[in-house]
Amino acid sequence: MNARLDAFFMAAADGSPRFALHHTPRAGPVKAAVLYLHPFAEEMNKVRRMAALQARALASAGFAVLQIDLRGCGDSAGELAETGWADWLDDAMAGARWLREHHTDAPLWLWGARAGCLLAGAAAEVLRPTPGLLLWAPVINGQMQLQQFLRIKVAGEMLAGDARGGLAALKGVLDAGGTVEVGGYQLPSALAQGLGQAKLRPPAALTRIAWLDMTSRPDATLAPPALQWLNACREAGHQVHSSVVMGPAFWQTTEIEEAPELLKATLDALQAMAA
Secondary structure, eight states: OOEEEEEEEEEOTTSOEEEEEEEEESSSOOSOEEEEEOOSTHHHHHHHHHHHHHHHHHHHTTOEEEEEOOTTSTTSSSOGGGOOHHHHHHHHHHHHHHHHHHOTTSOEEEEEETTHHHHHHHHHTTSSSOOEEEEESOOSBHHHHHHHHHHHHHHHHHHTTOOOSHHHHHHHHHHTTOEEEETTEEEEHHHHHHHHHOBOOOOSSOOEEEEEEEESSTTOOOOHHHHHHHHHHHHHTOEEEEEEEESOOTTSOSSOOOOHHHHHHHHHHHHHHOO
């Protein structure tokens, strides 16, 4: 493999450490520096294998990739129950700064997976020059992701014959500043409110955007909300690449799945757009 991997702890804005993996090519100039922002909750674990495979493939092809565990996730410091959406945005900004400091001549790309795309979009609004966006099966509306997550709790209570007011009751707890336990994850109000308010918007400054989604149907196309978002980006003057790749929706499968076609499509898209 023509890539090097370094594991370390990166200092975050709050002074606590974030676990990070830095993939770099062994030889030649770095084509682009790529920051990976992982999904929310259990989707993070489901996507971890694919993210690792993609990071290695990108590094072997001449890209530098930084993967970080956000506050309260994985091997990073902090508890999820004490984490807010602003903390995750701070982590994304810290990762972007770290990459720019270590790869000064390389253009920056933010690579988000699922809800990580919301963080990538928010960070892109602040960073200058505006980074490119590499988006895997993006969540456009954080409120929808939050509702899907809370429904796991509601469904479990219904199966146990212990329904306690459903979705509205859980939202009431969060709106009041409380914490809700869902599938072993302690979701605090500050994180839920931030996620619920987050939306993926076309960047204000012109940049390059690669959108890749998955399907199990050979005749599938992008969903209408995705098409609307991408059309808005094109009309604003952004350089846009989009594709629907055959493979499993690995972020929600029962077992850990791989999607080789997505690995290839992502590498092809980034090689073409980062040139």
